[in-house]
Amino acid sequence: MSTADKPVVESAQHIRYAFTEEQEQFRTALRRFLEDKSPPLEVRRLMATAQGYDPAVWRRLSEDLALPGIHVPQQYGGAGFGMVELGIVMEELGRSLLCAPYFSSAVLAASAIMNGATEEQKRDLLPDIAAGLQLATLAVTELDGNWDPRAIRLKATRAGGNYLLEGVKSYVVDGHTANLLVVAARAADRDIGLFAIPADAAGVARELLASMDPTRKIARIEFKAARAQLLGDSEDGLNALSRTLDQAAVALANEMVGGAQKLLESAVSYAKMRVQFGREIGSFQAIKHKLADMLVDVELAKSTAYYAAQAAAVEDPEWPAIACMAKAAASDTYVRTAAETIQIHGGIGFTWDNDTHLWFKRAKSSEVFLGQPNYHRELLMQRWRV
Amino acid sequence: MSTADKPVVESAQHIRYAFTEEQEQFRTALRRFLEDKSPPLEVRRLMATAQGYDPAVWRRLSEDLALPGIHVPQQYGGAGFGMVELGIVMEELGRSLLCAPYFSSAVLAASAIMNGATEEQKRDLLPDIAAGLQLATLAVTELDGNWDPRAIRLKATRAGGNYLLEGVKSYVVDGHTANLLVVAARAADRDIGLFAIPADAAGVARELLASMDPTRKIARIEFKAARAQLLGDSEDGLNALSRTLDQAAVALANEMVGGAQKLLESAVSYAKMRVQFGREIGSFQAIKHKLADMLVDVELAKSTAYYAAQAAAVEDPEWPAIACMAKAAASDTYVRTAAETIQIHGGIGFTWDNDTHLWFKRAKSSEVFLGQPNYHRELLMQRWRV
């Protein structure tokens, strides 16, 4: 039985539905590394620190695995892979909940620079980010938490060859530890441009925010006449920003399905182990069927996240719409899966000592980061011109 | 554990949460009558006729039980009860799926007349309706199926002491058999007034529509310079119409929970009887829990429908908002309960010979009649000034 008679998205022939052998091998190696370096105890240790990551692990992840530049072209010091490989990395990071400035620096900032900077700026900025030597991040939303670029108010005023930034950004991932900030700001009260500024520049004040999800730090950053460099040739960086946000949505969706899959596995193994009323709770149909529903949910979300990465990789014209699908579906699935995983664990699942809440909180923070599911569904409809 | 810390609706002290002994006795008598007169075989026989009801049963229901005038004051020939008793009648009718022009004549038309007519008109029109001798109905929506009175376009033009109606009404319950039509029309292109017109008047053309739910007939009625009488003293009948629609929503909500309860009972008894894999299917947790969820769903919808009737009966200022809650909740519950009842019956539940589809189709037609759940939820928010 066909599930959809005529899919609206014409599934392009050039899109792959399976990972290659090499990609699977890459995933396996990465998973082994992360199981070794980021067991839950280590996650708990790092999430309690202000810095929020282990520089030694970051170094190995950069030097041995070249992860921060996985999707950065080789001429800028990267590994020259694309969105599919980035998706694999994010999925595995989501699974292991590694505490590291990967999403901020490699996904958000590097993508923004690749999308918006001049050739010279790319040559200048990307190699250090790709090598993991420079930690960068991207500042988009402001105090209202609105992800629509039209809501950006932070001002960039031309001053000589540079710009002065004035205003406040919030929800900046790893904003407290990044060395380099890429900031979306309104130039001349009109266009939205991307600007680069060292985090220690004069007029930049950073404050770590208390996130519900301590495995991913966020900061508020105030700019007072802070001197920044325009990225790209033009003050109109809206397309670059928008593309960056879509890529980040695809990456985050893959991270989320990685986390959801991990939760599902933990729920299944608990259900097989836990005995109540003389039998494994996984033998009760209520639990069996709940787990089956969770599996369906997670697999469907995975398909969307994978397709989005494949479509983005080949620049399928539909990919920005599919990015919306992927972010919305993965958010809903991750939150549901986390809630049900707690439910299956019962009281134990609600304790601090049980690891489930680490993923639950990541699910909640990811649900709203880059925009809630509703926001992305509405954006999907707009992109489809419904 | 309290389920809601501070309910938004201040539950008025004067609202009863239980039926009185007399009301319960009335219900019992009514149920016995309906089980006798409206078994599924009889429903099937009548739904296949164009007339759609059995005049003999209607006569007994009118003469012996005085149902058509249950909520009509005694001075107009009614029994002088109120919305609570009307709710009981509707709940039992929904349970038995009696094919009869009750909702059209007693609920819609009689209420419209009580709300909108002059004293003289009430004395003139109500006694025959209350006695079941006159069949009336109310025509509100037009071809677009919009239940917002502001969407009414049918024109009423003053002509001597009367008005000429011009336009088309649709979704008129029992419009093909009613003798008297109450029509909501736009007078002088401005106010919405209520008009009464005999169904056989010149310029009135009625056409039976094919409804998915053959147990409740609907018609399209075309008016071409059809001469009608204004109800009430003024051309502004909007409040009367709005009040009528709210009362109808409360009544229909009670009918729906009656149907949902009946479906639940049939699903439970099938689950206890049907054996697969050597055990009653009701011993499988998947079925047990589904039925438990259905029970919760139905009981919650009942509470809302009952409260709405009680609140309307005492003219609690909140009642129109609660009418929205009741209609939306009952619609969702009825449709869900019907779908799950089919599911529990398996293939047999999908056959024509199984009775479930009779209620399923009533659920679907009731879901959209008077406006979909979304419409009522939005109206609730407006009435609460959120």
Next chain:
Amino acid sequence: MSEISEDEVRREVRAWLAENWDPNLSLLAWRNKLADSGWGMPQWPRQWYGRGLPARMVRIVEEEFAAVGAIGCLRGGIGRLAAAVLLEHGTDYQKQKFLRRIITAEDTWCQLFSEPGSGSDLAGATTRADFDGKNWIINGQKVWTTSAHHAKWGTLLARTDWDAPKHEGLSYFILDMKQPGVDVQPLRQMNGHASFNQVFFNDAVVPPEHLVSTVNNGWQVAVTTLAYERRFAADIARPSRRGPREGRIYEEERAETATVMEPYKWYPQRAGRVDLIIERARETGANHDPVVRQEIARLMTLAQAAEWTARRARAAQSQGRPQGPEGSLGKLAASHVARGCARVHTMITGTAAMLTGADSPRNGVIAEILVSVPAVSIAGGTDEIQRNIIAERVLGLPKEPRFDTGPFRNIRRN
């Protein structure tokens, strides 16, 4: 037998078609040519109307048929299933008697498995086959039989041993539908269609040579059948034919297709018609309602995800990798999509959703969606059964405790 190359096959079939294909033949005459030559079922053995080609070469033959617009054998249908089962389990007598007329489509077949008392629990069948010393005598009732009123033959699962455990007392027969003891009645559904039949057996007769496999091995044969059913269902893509479509044979084929497809004409509505959602929203203006937009987006995402999941499963398979969990959830996902469609179509259509028939939106199609969707979560294994399968086979959770062991006679049943 030496391996034949793809190129050789292509050359051979092309040559044969050049010589034999004629759109002005009767369908029957052409299918007889197919049976004689083996090109209708190239993967079947040479001695049984095939050419003994490996399965992967079927595609080549089909491409060449399509290239000239040539008609093949009936692709779907119970006949095809019966043939697969007979090739695996049948006697030479049975192959001789039935296979050719399946290829030529002279005989229509039906499947007599489900019963009123055994739906989800197929192995609980209670239709009985008793040997009277000469023939098997059949009594009982089957249900959900497609095309029983057209069928000449039925594949029948019947109980032959009431003291054996449930799965070990069934046998598999081929039953002549056109005999006095067989009464076929249409079964009307809640959506008004009657795509299925009920079949009543009153001392119907099956000769012993129509027993397939051995007595009491019927469940194994039925399982084979169901496996083929899934395999054939997955095997849907077929190269579209090129060239003009004129000639007597095309006329006859259109009539044949119409008859075969008749019971399935409401299946697109049963699936919920997700393809209509956006079109309908634009048509009614519901596309401007932010609430409906959310629902549409949610549903379209679900439908796409289901589609992509199916493709993911096929892609893994085609790479020779074991299929992951994504291969087991299609039915459940389809059921979610269908239910979602019914909901969203109602929201989009509003009050007009209560209409049916010619006056109603899309000439009754919307109404048909609403009253057909409930079948999706039931037919071919309920959602509950699907969840059990996923939980036990994919997730490895413990099986249900069994209450249907021991002699069938003693097992509780309706």
Next chain:
Amino acid sequence: MSEISEDEVRREVRAWLAENWDPNLSLLAWRNKLADSGWGMPQWPRQWYGRGLPARMVRIVEEEFAAVGAIGCLRGGIGRLAAAVLLEHGTDYQKQKFLRRIITAEDTWCQLFSEPGSGSDLAGATTRADFDGKNWIINGQKVWTTSAHHAKWGTLLARTDWDAPKHEGLSYFILDMKQPGVDVQPLRQMNGHASFNQVFFNDAVVPPEHLVSTVNNGWQVAVTTLAYERRFAADIARPSRRGPREGRIYEEERAETATVMEPYKWYPQRAGRVDLIIERARETGANHDPVVRQEIARLMTLAQAAEWTARRARAAQSQGRPQGPEGSLGKLAASHVARGCARVHTMITGTAAMLTGADSPRNGVIAEILVSVPAVSIAGGTDEIQRNIIAERVLGLPKEPRFDTGPFRNIRRN
């Protein structure tokens, strides 16, 4: 004993209060007066600090207390439960020893029922009590114990016979919490609170006179306890006190209440704070979003329905009619409301829903809702257990097949 009238009770209590109530007494001194007079627990027997009044008259006493602002006995808490159990099952020695200090609130109590291995399956407790000839020696672990670190006494369910069936090998003890073999550890929850404890027993000692009821009858006593727990939970309304609230006794009472309520301070967040929904939507402007409006309407309707259902159940009861199914679904409905709240609060709050602590919306309350709601569908019987109860007790569906019969020793467990 002759029946006393309501008016007489009212006169008596009023007179007694006029003579005795003094807000400048210490709380302890006042509670001692209550114990001596019987007015603290008027429904208790006269010989045990009560006045033997029928339960329906308690309301009158409470009204009179409220009228002058007088403080009563602690209303909730495990002590009150323990007292009810002791009145029903306790020896005179036990009543003598424990009841008075429960009334005066000099002793705090805790309940030692749940274990890591027996959550939903309370009767599966494996904490053991072995009689050494002189005392019962307790070993094992309890969990989800409220206020164990304050408590002087615990009511303990422990296994005394491993060869008896599960429910027939448990005994009910009163255990001194302040002894060397008892180790109380806080249990931190995912929302950061530590409202509960784990309690470890390492050769803790219970003298034989602290066994309640008979050996191996502990499950019956526990069931009584749970029934009282439900009854007391339903019994929440209390007339609000009038008059000035100045005086030493009020200070002391406020401190007492703060201590008692400490573990429950996040419970409103656990319930989802439906009261905040509309306020928050107005605050953030989400009330203008049609999609959020739908969600709010849906949630508020559900919450109201749950509230009205509870009232419906109480109304039937108060009319002396049997409670219908509406009486059994409150817990499940509360869980739906809480989950709905978490969803809608997230929608309303948007990106700020990822914040916590002082900088976050409503000073952390929204964040606390989101990380506390998961407890509602678990604590006090999971949603799954609730559904089983409704299915079996209300709908009369067949019970689960049992895998935990026979000697407890042989039952599978973690």
